[in-house]
């Protein structure tokens with residue numbers, strides 16, 4: 117018989133104890149505490165939402181008056197208050213069509229904890245992470261409200277600096293940060309884009 121899954125690090129054990137589906141929830145909690153991301157009544161888009169720990173935390177923070185849309189290439193177990201879709205976010209036209217069908221035109225906050233399926237080749241994984249992050253920035257360009265924030269997790273590699281330079285050119289405000297709960301703090305970096313009024 118296969119052994120039952122036992123979380124083997126402190127963050128995973130804490131997540132299991134507190135009923136969250138993944139340890140990554142503590143990354144979002146830390147970002148929320150530091151940057152006051154989530155508020156009651158917000159409309160939030162979560163890209164790469166499976167298995168759903170960010171979704172569990174976010175629906176609690178935005179409350180009954182908030183709206184939560186999640187997308188992932190994988191099916192996600194439902195969470196009350198959240199609407200999710202199986203959707204490849206690299207297909208930006210597909211994302212746009214799906215949101216139009218839902219009559220959703222903009223978000224206060226866009227979150228991305230997207231991670232490419234690992235190839236085993238470090239440079240390839242980091243390049244795919246940049247590709248996904250570029251798609252998120254394109255989605256944010258179309259769907260983020262003025263003064264809204266977009267949070268993107270990126271695996272830092274050789275292409276990161278030129279990606280960041282482009283973002284700084286295109287966006288009014290760009291910040292980068294790391295969080296305590298990342299397994300590998302040297303590689304995982306969070307980019308925060310704010311759509312400042314009058315830009316884009």
Ligand SMILES: C[S@@+](CC[C@H](N)C(=O)[O-])C[C@H]1O[C@@H](n2cnc3c(N)ncnc32)[C@H](O)[C@@H]1O
Pocket residue numbers: 137138140141163164165166167168169170171187188189190203204205206229230231232233248
């Ligand atoms: C680290 S997990 C996200 C964890 C999630 N934030 C949570 O708290 O449960 C990354 C997710 O990105 C998804 N993903 C990767 N590429 C994708 C794509 N092109 N479109 C949509 N989802 C994608 C994966 O299926 C995976 O579920």
